Amino acid sequence: MLRALMTLALIVPLAAGCATTRGRTSVAVDVSKQSSGWESVATQEDLARINALPARWSSARAAVPKxxxxxxxxxxxxxxPDAALDLPALPPGSYRCRLVRFGGRAGFASFAPDFCYVEGDAKSLSFTKQTGTTLPGGWLHADTDKRQVFLGTFRTGGEKIAPPYGSDPARDVAGVIERVAPFRWRLVLTHPGxxxxxxxxxxxxVPPSSPAGSAR
Structure with missing residues (x-):
């Protein structure tokens, strides 16, 4: 049943660019490219940004005021930066997603958690930030034994539909998913704000028994 729902969620965005499924926005991708690796889906700009993440980590940490x-x-x-553990894949379900921002003028800042949702199976996983003012959403791609790659787009809180990845460079967003502790992951974005x-x-x-666990 879940696989059928994911197939439908993929077909509809490909026909219309993007669609909202049960309140979650799915970003359109070419399914044939998705199966052949994230490098075939990512724009050249995002390929370069992902490869530059180690240098960005170093610069950001060094720029935090004493x-x-x-x-x-x-x-x-x-x-x-070197905390990534094996088995990085995000299990499907609801998550509390807390933004941490540092380096540059931001110094260091941590914000109240919003909610995110991961849907799919081992072959196809989508990620959607459900609450807040800036809402990245897209697909999670297998990469190494210590990370997944996220490719998607940003939408604002007032938008029901996000543009397809790659159609508007200003809205594209990329990053890496890493597991850093038991039941604790991070999504490191290549587009800081x-x-x-x-x-x-x-x-x-979010624990299954929590009321937030059923949020969509």
């Missing part, structure tokens, strides 16, 4: 160094350190492996050098989301599963 007065905020303890707050950065308190985040533990979440903000350590508001003067930051690095943006990442801490992703923590």
């Amino acid at each position: 007065r905020l160094a303890k707050k950065l350190a308190a985040e533990g492996p979440l903000v350590q 508001k003067g930051a050098l690095l943006d990442l989301y801490e992703l923590v599963p």
